[in-house]
Amino acid sequence: MLKPVNVGICGLGTVASGTVNILLRNAAIINARAGSELQIIHIGARRDNARCDTAGLRVSRDIFEVVDNAEVDIVVELIGGTTVAKDLVLKAIANGKHVVTANKALIAHHGNEIFAAAREKGVTVAFEAAVAGGIPIIKALREGLAANRIEWLAGIINGTGNFILTEMRDKGRAFDDVLKEAQALGYAEADPTFDVEGIDAAHKLVILASLAFGIPLDIKKVFTEGITRIAPEDVVYAEELGYRIKHLGIARRVEKGIELRVHPTLIPEKRLIANVDGVMNAIVVKGDAVGPTLYYGPGAGAEPTGSSVVADIIDVARTLSASPENRVPYLGFGDDFVTEQPILPIDEIETAYYLRMSVEDKPGVMSKVATILSDSGISIEALIQKEAKDGELFVPLILLTNIVQEKRLEAALREIEALESIVAPVMRIRLESLK
Amino acid sequence: MLKPVNVGICGLGTVASGTVNILLRNAAIINARAGSELQIIHIGARRDNARCDTAGLRVSRDIFEVVDNAEVDIVVELIGGTTVAKDLVLKAIANGKHVVTANKALIAHHGNEIFAAAREKGVTVAFEAAVAGGIPIIKALREGLAANRIEWLAGIINGTGNFILTEMRDKGRAFDDVLKEAQALGYAEADPTFDVEGIDAAHKLVILASLAFGIPLDIKKVFTEGITRIAPEDVVYAEELGYRIKHLGIARRVEKGIELRVHPTLIPEKRLIANVDGVMNAIVVKGDAVGPTLYYGPGAGAEPTGSSVVADIIDVARTLSASPENRVPYLGFGDDFVTEQPILPIDEIETAYYLRMSVEDKPGVMSKVATILSDSGISIEALIQKEAKDGELFVPLILLTNIVQEKRLEAALREIEALESIVAPVMRIRLESLK
Structure with missing residues (x-):
């Protein structure tokens, strides 16, 4: 031994309480796995947390006292946010301490700067808990699949959004209705923007993409579209066509560059990830050697996220004696290798589409739509046309297209939306086969 | 850098060809991830392999020349088997070389001895490729979930068996029929015993259980039951009851000890692992902190398995400068922690059961069966009784029981099988909710 x-632990919210409880409860197992005795010697938190017994532990109200404590080897940043947390992490690094963080926003926005500072001081910054809670996806990408040229990854990386979409499908409920329940259950915040608009997922996606492709973190280049416009009938029509709608983060390497996008996506129901329901997360990673692999588990919560924080602490403890250049690098690749690659704007990406339009119930409309698509080189792979109910002037027309460049589809849709017999706008949802 | x-690579079969091809094709990525230049300097193989271009590489027909090559840092054992492979690995260790192996039988049978020798010499033995091909499950268990007390794990860890069960379900085919096709497709060996009787799965399970619970490897204590007796009607009845039949390896920590068992198992169809089809593998791991997590991917094949071999080579390269006690230990836990724990004999385990019996089509039989079960404290959770077709004297009766100790169930079944109105034997398949 x-x-x-x-x-030293900074913050005492949900994830910190889980972390402390795991470290105390599983101390024997953890020490046997770490090869050394891990001791919490200092906690910095503005207030106590009833879910976490800190009796006998030193607690400071000034979080920075932890960072300045000469005895602390590893600073665990669990305060969240990107302002104080950034100062705290940079100060910890400046003081020569290793850092473990669960803060996805911090890494997504300031990771490059933080890694540069850590490199300078020869310390480690570990962030497994920043993506997909308890799923060891960072380790899988950075080490487990290290032999592979990663082709793409796609993940359900926001539990709130997945809970809402699952409820919409299982119970035919509307988005707003389920969102209110999710808020009541504590799955969604009072201001749900971060979750339902895909901002939280974008933070995680940019981290995964950097690990997969060896590119610097750049949150500004992620295309983000939320799930607020998905109607219950979209879920039903998707099901009729053999698909599920999931809010995916997708990173793909294509010839011209890299696609980085978060949006609602139709997935064939046969795919395992299409069956990931409720608040659970899952990520599919496609490597050139291994093929498709999938990682599934709870994406949030005190102990699931704490599980990843503690795994990082153990990893850091194991590397304390290794020379810095022998440690696994922050983004999996050595620094020389990490290079900018063009991130494609959304209208350059190529994907298939689900289109739902309201068309006038009279002859010739369908043929006009088909002609516009065909003239644009877009083919129709599947179609649902419903009969008009009594008295209805418009009927829904649902199409699945082949794979097409987004700007070409958008041009065709502008033409279609200009038709008198179509109620604009046409609902479009991207479709990925994930093969 | x-x-x-x-x-140095020993063997040039399927996995070795994948390994060499990956190392050559992805050299830039791999070196950037390893932090050093990995070079194949010596291959030992009795014959060449057309799927692998070894032009410019040194190839010896005597495999042991690789092990004795003073320039070789890491010996990769890919010859398979447990005799020559054992000598080879022990010789490599004695020569102070690190070892990477994909050999599940070798680790399951001789792991304890091999690890002891490696510990003595301060070298590493890595074996990610020995379990579930390309899925980085060893890393996940040993490092990613290191914070957890593992409660249980359950895996589809033999692709051949899963292919057969999937075909039986999808197409209503019989076992023998599908086995022949699997042999024609190259998914099953001419002698399929290793796969269909669960021996291959037992090798992998014993490795996973040691990593999960910190117990020495002991292949002799795994209970193994094959899938050869599963009838097409069992698959159909299971489906009617909301279940899928999978050949699972299960390791569970219970109060009295550890359960280690490979057998056909009914799983609720809603579970993600119930939807893992064809030759794919998946393992569910339940940790006390993280909850359930699942790892999915190809369990065999040249490059999927090669992906894990190369990941291990990269890991070993990264630890070359670390002191041996700072490396991740073979079984995840430090040696002091690894202790024998009682492995429960199969009649001591507790699980639910699917029972299928042929009963005489006359009044009172069902009540006799129910009375015997009830008197044994076994309750019936679900039941299917089919009407007799014209002229049939016996009808199928399908029952799901509650969770009961196996020896108690067996005693009750002996009574039931002794009834005149029952055609013995009763088909029993264990059922796990995997929650």
Whole structure:
């Protein structure tokens, strides 16, 4: 057994309470796996947390006291946000401490700067808990699949959004209705923007993409579209066509560059990831050697996320004696290798589409739509046309297209939306086969 | 970039060809991830392999020349089997070389001895490719979930068996019929015993259980039951009851000890793992902190398995400068922690059961069966009784029981099988909710 490793924890919210509880409850297992005794010697938190017994532990109200404590080897940043957290992490690094964080926004926005500072000081910054809670996806990408040229990855990386879409499908409920329930259950925030508009997923996606492709973190280049416009009938029509709608983060390497996009997506119901329901997360990673692999588990919560925080602490403890250049690098690749690659704007990407339009119930309309698509080189792969109910002037027309460049589809849709017999706008949802 | 790391490869079969091809094709990515230049400097193989271009590489017909090559840092054992492979690995260790192997039988049978020898010499033995091909499950268990007390794991860890069960379900075909096709497709060996009787799965399960619970490897204590007796009607009845039949390896920590068993198992169709089809593998791991997580991917094949071999080579390259006690230990836990724990004999385990019996089509039989079960404290959770077709004297009766100790169920079934109105034997398949 090596010498004890001293851990300082900043923040005492949900994830911190899970982390502390795991470290205390599973101390014997954790020390046997770490090869050294991990001790929480200092906690910095503005207030206590009833879910976490800190009796006998040193607690400071000034979080920065932890970072300045000369005895602390590893600083665990669990305060969240990107302002104080950034100062805290940079100060910890400047003080020569290793850092473990669960803060996806911090890494997505300031990861490049933080890694540069850590490199300079020869310390480690670990962030497994920043993506997909308890799923060890960072380790899988960075180490487990290290032999592969990653072709693409696609993930359900926001539990709130997946809970809402699952309820919409299972119970035929409307988005607003389910959102209210999710808020009541504590799955969604009072202001749900971060979750339902895909901002949280974008933070995680940009981290995964950097690990997969060896590109610097750049949150500004992720295309983000939320799930607020998905109607219950879209879920039903998708099902009739053999698909499920999921809010996916997708990163794909194509010839011209890299696609980075978060949006609602139709997935064939046969795919395993199409069957990931409720608040659970899952990520499919396609490597050139391994083929498709999938990682599934709880994407949030005190102990699931704490599980990843503690795994990082153990990893850092194991690398304390290794020379910095022998440690697994922040983004999986050595620094020389990490290079900018063009991130494609959304209208350059190529994908298939689900289109739902309201068309006038009279002869010739369908043929006009088909002609516009065909003239644009877009083919129709599947179609649902419903009969008009009594008294209805417009009927829904649902189409699946082949794979087409987004700007070409948008041009065709502008023509279609200009037809007198179509109620604009046409609902479009991207479709990925994920093969 | 650190100094080059010299790799020697023993064997040039399927996995070796995948390994060599990946190392050559993805050299830039792999070196950037390893932090050093990995070079294949020596291959030992009795014959060439057309799927793998070894032009410019040194190839010896005597495999042991690789092990004795003073320039080789890492010996990759891909010859298979447990005799020559064992000598080879022990010789490599004795020569102070790190070892990477894909050999599940070798680790399951001789792992304890091999690890002891490696510990003595301060070298690493890595074996990610030994379980579930390309899925980085060993890394997930040993590092990703290191914070957890593992409660249980359950895996589809033999692709051949899963292919057969999937075909039986999808097409209503019989076992023998599908087995012949699997043999024609190259998914099953001419002698399919290893796969269909669960021996291959037992090798993998014993490795996973050691990593999960910190127990020495002991292949002799795994209970193994094959899939040869599963009838097409069992698949149909299971489906009617909302279940799928999968050949699972299960390791569970219970109060009295550890369960280690490979057998056909009914799983609720809603579980993600119930939807893992064809030759794919998946493992569910339940940790006390993280909850359930699942890992899915190809369990065999040249490049999927090669992906794990190369990941191990990269890992070993990264630990070359770390002191041996700082490396991740073979079984995840430090040696002091690894202790024998009682492995429960199969009649001590507790699980639910699917029972299928042929009963005489006359009044009172069902009540006799129900009375015997009830008197044994076994309750019936679900039941299917079919009407007799014209002229049939016996009808199928299908029951799901509650969770009961196996020896108690067996005693009750002996009574039931002794009834005149029952055609013995009763088909029993264990059922796990995997929650």
